[in-house]
Amino acid sequence: MRMTRHRRRAAAAAVLTLALAWSSAQATAAPPEPEAASATAIVTYEVAGVATAAERTALARTGTAIDEVRDGSVLISADAAHAARLTGLGWELTPLTAPRERGAPRAAAPADYRTHAEVLAAVAQAERQYPDLVAAEVIGRSHQGRDIVAVKVSANAAADEDEPEVLLTHNQHAREHLTVEMALYTLEELTSGYGTDPEITSLLNEREVWIVPSVNPDGKVYDQESGTFRMWRKNRQPNAGSSAIGTDLNRNWDYRWGCCGGSSGSPGSDTYRGPSPESGTETGVVADFVRGRVVGGEQQITAHIDFHTYGELVLWPYGYTYADTAAGLTRDDADAFEALGTALADTNGYRPQQSSDLYITDGSVNDWMWADQGIFSFTFEMYPRSSSGGGFYPPGNVIDRETSRNRAAVLTLLDYADCPYRITGNEAEYC
CATH class of the missing domain: 3.30.70 (Alpha-Beta Plaits)
Structure with a gap:
């Protein structure tokens, strides 16, 4: 059984041909970074x-x-x-x-991870190699003008079909480069598996998958491409009246923003929430994209994972309150989140829990996706489990292992995207 839908649309007009636009020069084009003060x-x-x-x-x-x-x-x-x-x-x-x-080499070298230009080139190559399966579009630009790309993968990618949609976002936090590799792994696995892997083939025949490899390309470039890691978390947007740079994009979403002590009002903080909801350029770009998937009054995206590092966790809403249920999150909703989150964690060995079991956060993507858009939204905190595995910068030789570790979890979410309540046996009531 699948969620009720009432539309069938023709080919999406916004799909772009990106092979020329995504040259290395374009991908890195941006205003020069201000000269850094003395290393901190x-x-x-x-x-x-x-x-x-x-x-x-x-x-x-x-x-x-x-x-x-x-x-x-x-x-x-x-x-x-x-x-x-x-x-x-x-x-x-x-x-x-x-x-x-700040900037000293850590457990990995920046060259262990693909640059923003290399990411865009990999997407463009997938679009050329699998033209029926892959359609990529620039959904907006970062503060410094870099492309933020959403990659659609489906059996008929050029058409907006009446199918459940799954969104996978990565790299809200600049230093979490393993998540970008996760995006490219998923893209490769879905495209190469279609027609050869029965499970992937069946899912792509009935689902539309959107992959955003880097929500925060300015931050990624700044953290990685000086030749040494900088431990940078936020975006690279200046703050009026302050010399501090950047907003924590995952505290900038427009649900319970700044409500509950789960973010900072100080521009110098790593958890600075920005002056207002969606003031972060990149937050607004992705939020607008999600709102744009409402067709005929119905949100087409049913399920979402936001990939982060590190800790090996599967998290679900709410983050702004310790309560299991709250406004807009009923007992049936909470039970479905817990059951599905636990099923996802069973595939990769992560620990499943409500986000606020860690600590209170407000203005987070998961809370907004669910409360504002009705999307079953999870955060995956990827490898390592602890700092001994490299912290935010695990060595390059674990990338293949740790991205493939989430293969089954992604496919499980795709399976349940028709009706996440199916996992608790409540599909007849909700789907």
Whole structure:
């Protein structure tokens, strides 16, 4: 059984031929970055006495981005000024490594991951190689003018058919390069598997898949393409009245934005939510794309994964409240999220949980996708489980293993996209 739909449209007019537009020169064209001030020493700290969601939320409310949750503690990355402020507030910080200059090589080299230009070239190649399966379009541009691309994969990609749609987004946070590799793995797996793999063939005959390889291309380029990693998280949009750069795109979505202490109002914070919802250029681009998939008053996207690193987690709404149910999220909804999230985690060995079990976040993509658009939305925190595996920069030799690890999870979500409530036996009521 599938969700009721009332439309059948002709070929989408917005599909673009990108082979020329996506040359390396175009892909990297942007205003030059301002000259950096003196390098800022970034240290990884363990913060003791942080064992509960409430304690983690209290730490996050200082504007601190939590990198890793441990039993009784968390890991953060901070410069000396932020570390001193936390110490002054009473937090117990222990450095785990010697100070590392912002931009110092870590567990991987930038060359281990494909550049933004190489990503766009891979998409263009897939479109040329599989013209019936792949149709890519520029859905908007970043603050610095780089293309943000959505890649459609379906058995008849040129037509907007009456089929459930699944959206896969990647790289909201600049330093999470493994997620971009995840996007390209999925693109390759779906295209090469069509006609040879019975499961993929059946799913693409009945589903439309949208892949956005990089939501934050400016941040990706800045973090990777100087030749050394910079530990950059946000986008590269200036903030009026401040020398601090960037908005945390995953605190900038227009649902419960800034409501609950789950983001920062300080432009210098890694979790800065921006001056208003969707003020981040890239947030607005993707939100507009999603709203544009409403046809005849019905949202065509039924399911979504936003890929992040790290922690090996499957997360679902809500993030803004500890409650299992809240406005717009009924017990049947919550049960379906938990059952489907657990089924996804069973395929990849990640830990399934409601987002706020970690700590409160507000203005997040999952909460917006569900509450505003009715889309079953999950976050995958990919490899590694802990900093010992490389943290945000795992070595290149794990990329193939850790992207393929999510193959079954993606296919499972595609399977349930016709009616996610099917997993709890409630399809007759909701689909």
